[in-house]
Amino acid sequence: MRPLFHPSIEDVTVEQILHALSDPVRVAIFAEIVGSNCPQNCSTFLSVSERNIPKSTLSQHFKVLREAGLIHSERHGVEMRNVSRCQEINERFPSLVSGIVNAYKLQCQRKRGGNEKRKGAKKR
Amino acid sequence: MRPLFHPSIEDVTVEQILHALSDPVRVAIFAEIVGSNCPQNCSTFLSVSERNIPKSTLSQHFKVLREAGLIHSERHGVEMRNVSRCQEINERFPSLVSGIVNAYKLQCQRKRGGNEKRKGAKKR
DNA sequence: TGCATTGTTCGGGATTATAGAACTATGGAA
DNA sequence: TTCCATAGTTCTATAATCCCGAACAATGCA
Numbered sequence: 001m002r003p004l005f006h007p008s009i010e011d012v013t014v015e016q017i018l019h020a021l022s023d024p025v026r027v028a029i030f031a032e033i034v035g036s037n038c039p040q041n042c043s044t045f046l047s048v049s050e051r052n053i054p055k056s057t058l059s060q061h062f063k064v065l066r067e068a069g070l071i072h073s074e075r076h077g078v079e080m081r082n083v084s085r086c087q088e089i090n091e092r093f094p095s096l097v098s099g100i101v102n103a104y105k106l107q108c109q110r111k112r113g114g115n116e117k118r119k120g121a122k123k124r
Numbered sequence: 125m126r127p128l129f130h131p132s133i134e135d136v137t138v139e140q141i142l143h144a145l146s147d148p149v150r151v152a153i154f155a156e157i158v159g160s161n162c163p164q165n166c167s168t169f170l171s172v173s174e175r176n177i178p179k180s181t182l183s184q185h186f187k188v189l190r191e192a193g194l195i196h197s198e199r200h201g202v203e204m205r206n207v208s209r210c211q212e213i214n215e216r217f218p219s220l221v222s223g224i225v226n227a228y229k230l231q232c233q234r235k236r237g238g239n240e241k242r243k244g245a246k247k248r
Numbered sequence: 249t250g251c252a253t254t255g256t257t258c259g260g261g262a263t264t265a266t267a268g269a270a271c272t273a274t275g276g277a278a
Numbered sequence: 279t280t281c282c283a284t285a286g287t288t289c290t291a292t293a294a295t296c297c298c299g300a301a302c303a304a305t306g307c308a
Contacts (some may be wrong), residue, residue: 001255001257002257002303014151014224014227014231015147015148015151015195018142018146018151018224019142020141021139022140022143023139024139027138027139032294042254043254043255053298054297054298055254056298056300057296057297057298058255059255059256059257060256060296060298063256075254077257077305077306078252078253078255079254079255080254087132093223093226095219095226095230096223096227098219098223099217099220099222099223099224100138100142100223100224102218102220103217103220106216107137107138107217111270125271125272125273126288167285167286177267178266179286180267181266182286183286184266184267184287186286187287199285199286201274201275202275203274203284203285203286235252245262250307250308251306251307252301252307253282253306253307255302255303256301256304257302258299258302259298259300259301260298261297261298261301262295262297262298263294264295264296264306265286265292265295266280266292267290267292268290269288270288270290271286271287271288271289272285272286273286274286275282276284277282278280278281278282
């Protein structure tokens with residue numbers, strides 16, 4: 001099994017970051033990792049935003065987040081521990097990631113609060 | 125020819141915005157539209173970031189930007205005038221778009237400044 | 249050694265993106 | 279009017295990506 005690839009921070013691009021976070025599952029995972037203060041393993045997210053994600057898909061999602069430079073993954077025994085690389089990214093691109101995560105949280109709040117008032121919630 | 129669709133601002137999602145701007149051509153176009161103070165037409169971008177884009181592809185790119193809620197397009201005679209919807213988006217998602225555009229500009233500066241020092245620039 | 253747990257890789261079917269060709273819409277010029 | 283030039287859109291076929299089940303690899307423990 002090939003070792004995990006983590007890009008060095010100067011190779012990280014805005015486009016990669018945006019692409020990684022443009023997926024509803026990945027942005028949910030990332031927001032959770034950013035928000036929690038202990039490392040999260042992958043299986044935590046087998047159920048995310050009311051959807052069940054197959055673990056092969058989940059593995060791909062983590063790979064995308066990792067190779068975009070958004071998270072750092074480290075093996076601890078049988079599980080993988082993931083932490084965000086926000087600090088590094090903030091030095092290079094100030095307020096990029098925080099802007100995205102804040103917007104995402106706002107959107108989540110709105111969705112929750114609005115479900116009663118709105119006629120029909122959109123599915124995807 | 126069907127009329128252009130512009131989503132109302134409350135239907136705009138973070139994911140759509142990130143997806144739209146995760147493409148190198150689209151983010152370049154959008155940054156240019158945001159930075160200029162007069163409306164830009166599509167053909168301005170037949171050549172963007174040292175690449176020639178076929179106009180059918182360009183049309184698709186504008187459609188993506190438009191349907192993500194990032195730009196407003198209006199016909200003026202034979203041409204289409206595009207302006208950003210930053211103000212509206214900022215009200216809903218403060219500092220999302222500005223964070224992205226600033227990061228993108230930083231990246232452009234770095235790329236220009238670093239070309240002499242770096243060994244080889246990556247192509248895509 | 250055997251097995252449970254966690255995650256990766258492989259392979260295909262489904263979806264999405266790209267770009268050439270044909271088309272539409274508008275504004276002049278003849 | 280009719281014709282043509284310009285600016286974009288739509289259609290279509292190919293190419294690239296994404297998704298997920300099945301098989302596999304790595305680790306820890308009984």
